[in-house]
Amino acid sequence: MSKSSFQNEFKRIVSLIREHERFLILGHVDPDGDCIGSILALTQYLITAGKDVRCYAPGEIPEVYEQLPCFDRFVTEGELSGFDSEVIFSLDVPTPRRTADLAGSRSELVVVNIDHHPTNENFGAINIVDETAGATAVLVYRLLADIDPEGITSGIADCLFVGILLDTGGFRFQNSDAEVFATAAKLIEHGARAYELTHEFIHAKKFNALKLLALALDSLRIHSGGRIATMEISMDMLARSGGFLRDTEGFIDYAGAIDHVELCALFREITPDQVRVSLRSRNDYDVAELAEQYGGGGHRNAAGLVMNIDLEAAKSRIIQDLEKLTERMDSNKEAVQGSE
Ligand SMILES: [Mn+2]
Structure with missing residues (x-):
């Protein structure tokens, strides 16, 4: 090309x-x-x-x-x-x-x-x-x-x-x-x-950043039968580990590395009512489109957004959105197969 x-x-x-x-x-x-x-x-x-x-x-x-x-x-x-x-x-x-x-x-x-x-x-x-x-x-x-x-x-x-x-x-x-x-x-x-x-x-990683990674890994959850993974970094985890938000670039890749996971999200609590969300996807899933709905942006397979709500609310909203995305992709696929 x-x-x-x-x-x-x-x-x-x-x-x-x-x-x-x-x-x-x-x-x-x-x-x-x-x-x-x-x-x-x-x-x-x-x-x-x-x-x-x-x-x-x-x-x-x-x-x-x-x-x-x-x-x-x-x-x-x-x-x-x-x-x-x-x-x-x-x-x-x-x-x-x-x-x-x-x-x-x-x-x-x-x-x-x-x-x-x-x-x-x-x-x-x-x-x-x-x-x-x-x-x-x-x-x-x-x-x-x-x-x-x-x-x-x-x-x-x-x-x-x-x-x-x-x-x-x-x-x-x-x-x-x-x-x-x-x-x-x-x-x-x-x-x-x-x-x-x-x-x-x-x-290379700083000691405190690795301690923070350990806490973040402990927060890993899977949804939708294993197709969606989420991870979080709360203010409490930052305090407990001595790590910094700026050291968390790449953390989300661990969620995306899980077998069969197609979509993943990392939630970073900036303040008690502000959360930064990073999204990653494999294949044809477009997470930039989802991020834009919240005023964010990025690439098809890597995007981000900021939500002015608390961590739990941000998680439930985004997990719902990601579940809808997998449902939509499934029905698109069925439609394509049905037309063949
Ligand atoms: Mn770039």
Whole structure:
């Protein structure tokens, strides 16, 4: 399958970089590895080009990312107001609402929107949106490889590798296609430390985070005859383990790993009346559609949403929704078989 090349968009970005000095790079709320890696890769590139760069993403950033080059360019929302940017790059963000609306509200600025979410609203003046890309980092690689392949330093390669690594679950998810592996290979040629980064970002766990995982695993439940699995992280579990919510990326994969499970949900209690829900699915189940019904979003097989109700209420609502989803899929299948 041939993928979009974005030649015109890349040319326009080259001019933007040439003609402007101050760049703001935005990520989505509670940025993940793909978002952060993409941001820091582009940040390094722009700094080397002599530009003034700040990065911002609302919410929490896991500590492990602090070791990546240029992490100190991340600023708080307060510090941001003093920065008079001319161009915004929005990376891995499907809608301006996911960046505290900064990309939307500062409409006097040129917004470059680079993303691989199928729900992306094409809100930029320049849009590099391709849902066939395994990660936003793959798109940033396409951009840099096109405009300045010599400019891809080992630091940039490390950050893009981390982005791909995290969004593919260590090259295990469905989005691990030929371009993902080819890009990873190129990044290693550019100096990415594949082994060290895989250890640091996939394998290594903090002691308290593992204690928290043990509590979360104990909360595993199955529903619908084993087709749905749920798991939870309550505020009480955080207190008992000494772990942090930011260390829980990847926990949901344990629920999804259970034999015959097709849909799973992880419920994270943020406050007594706010719950963050992560959803995963196998095959044709579309959890992005379900997340959107609650103002969330994501990909067909991985999505998330926030509910302003308590943990028990959130669980019963979402479990019902997931059960309905399996029923609908079953009746669709029967309809198809019946028509044959
Ligand atoms: Mn991504």
